[in-house]
Amino acid sequence: MGLRMSKALKLDHPDVTLRPDVRESSVASIEPVRMNNTAEVSTESIPAPQRLAVDVRNVSLTFETADGKVDALSNVSLQIADGEFVSFIGPSGCGKTTMLRVIADLQQPTAGTLLVNGMTAEQARLERRYGYVFQAPALFPWRTIEKNLKLPLEIMGFSDSEQRQRAARYLALVNLTGFERKFPWQLSGGMQQRVSIARALSFDPELLLMDEPFGALDEIVRDHLNEQLLQLWDKTGKTVLFVTHSIPEAVFLSTKIVVMSPRPGRIIDIIDCNFPRVRTLEIRETPEFLKIAQRVRVGLRAGHSYDE
Amino acid sequence: MRQHPLVERYAPIVTIVLALIAIWYVAAVLMNLSLVRDGFEREEAPYTVSDLIAGTMSAERPLLPAPHQVIGAFVDSVFGYAPNAPRSLVYHSVVTLSATLLGFLMGALLGIALALMIVHSRVLEKSLLPWIICSQMVPILALAPIFVVVLGAIGLQGLLPKSIISAYLCFFPITIGMVKGFTAPDPMQLDLMRTWSASPRQVLSKLRWPAAVPFLFASLKVAITISLIGAIVAELPTGAEAGIGARLLAGSYYGQTIQIWAALLAAAVLASGLIGLVDLTERGVARQMGTRP
Secondary structure, X not given: OOOOOOOOOOOOOOOOOOOHHHHHXXXXXXXXXXXXXXXXXXXXXXXXXXXXXXXXXXXXXXXXXXXXXXXXXXXXXXXXXXXXXEEEEOOOOOOHHHHHHHHOOOOOOOEEEEEEOOEEHHHHHHOOOEEEEOOOOOOOOOOOHHHHHXXXXXXXXXXXXXXXXXXXXXXXXXXXXXXXXXXXXXXOHHHHHHHHHHHHHOOOOOEEEEEOOOOOOOHHHHHHHHHHHHHHHHHHOOEEEEEEOOHHHHHHHOOEEEEEEOOOOEEEEEEEOOOOOOXXXXXXXXXXXXXXXXXXXXXXXXXXXXXX | OOOOHHHHHHHHHHHHHHHHHHHHHHHHHHHHHHHHHHHHHHOOOOOOHHHHHHHHOOOOOOOOOOHHHHHHHHHHHHHOOOOOOOOOHHHHHHXXXXXXXXXXXXXXXXXXXXXXXXXHOHHHHHHHHHHHHHHOOOOHHHHHHHHHHHHHHOOOOOHHHHHHXXXXXXXXXXXXXXXXXXXXXXXXXXXXXXXXXXXHHXXXXXXXXXXXXXXXXXXXHHHHHHHHHHHHHHHOOOOOOOOHHHHHHHHHHOOOHHHHHHHHHHHHHHHHHHHHHHHHHHHHHHHHOOOOO
16 A cells, blocks of 8 residues: 555645644644554555556635635645545535546646546546446436446447446446346335446446445445445455545545545545455444544544534 | 226216216207297297207207217218218328328427537527527417418428428427426436546437436427317418318308317317327337336
């Protein structure tokens, strides 16, 4: 996990305004939380820089609205190495979804540079280098589950047999074999969201962008899908960028947590989180887990996120 | 006590129909009464009230023919003549129907094409939409003869001018419906297509078009009745020799009220048949598209 990160908390950053009391307490907890695991040791011994999956430098995005300008993103920099699982956490309006949309070239930054897999965001989109999972499954209601999975493959011109194979393979990956001929309304919300994840993976992109994919689901389904997602990430070795509102979800899933704050949207903390790649929900009771969760909470508080 | 399902389903409809027929009979008696009384008095023949009432229901040229007269004339002119005889309603219906269907087809294509242009270009939306709305404000009865004369001058006669008038009337609801339909997809679905870098044609065929299908059928149902009206109206001022419109016109020339009502009944039967056809197609398509029952 090559963590070529800018400083964890940019106290010298003009946009970061910490209250004095918070500053002291947060400075104490700023040291990256490291865990003793072998992956960590081996990474440290590899000097060669890893290829960056996403390289964001000084990106800003300002919306013109009827009420004036809104700084959705203000001078944001972030480097994400291949194979990482990065969570973006913060209150509404902190720009975490905008961040994902900018990386996906669904929105264009007003300033700064942005590289995805070493190319511009637009190039990466045109070359179909990422899969995007939205808050809602956004399945096409007139297509069966299998045909929904095949949709990106049809668009990208895969052969019929390849489409069939991939649909079967990725439905199996999200444990939905047997549902090929069903229509979306015949599936539960959790199943639909699994279909949308399978659809995002079906054309084998290096990068998976997920915008609060489990936000609308109940906690039991969510826990289950979190575990499945981790296994999937472990199996496929993809880079995952994951937007969430939930601190436990972020800590449980991530190798790196990006804490963001609103008005203007900015990064206030980046926390490394090196639990073993294969982990179970039980780690949520360990002191290490709680310590990272605490630090995320402190970061959110430092960004005045609780003042609203 | 539970009723038989058929009774439950059709009892309300049958009740309404029977009530309407009863009201119709009463109206026929009242409206034709003076006519019949005048007739008896002119002949200075003695008459009773029952003679009068019987007379109102069997007059040759009543103001309002009784339902059994209309149905009798309808059945007679549908089944009483060879289908290609000029007195056969089947013959006239087929003439109007062919103009209707051709006009409907042209109107649907035009309507969809206009909707596509409007959805894909802001400039076209701004420049086309006011004209489209204006086109519907001109009374078609005033416009129809102009169409026929102009088209006749360039050598188009018969079926085509009628179809064009019919298309002119029926494209409008389709354009409005399809503009709504093509813009119906969810922003997330459109964003998804973008993340897959789908071409505009793929966005149209795989997203916008299927999303517009429910809107298409809603507007087709409105359009098909309008196009039938358009075809009939087109037959009125143009001196058409055949068609339901021609039949209506001839009936009013010669005071053949029963004939007019029989032709109206034929138009109503045609319209419900056409709507039923669109409805049936819609159900078939909905089943194909997995619409929730």
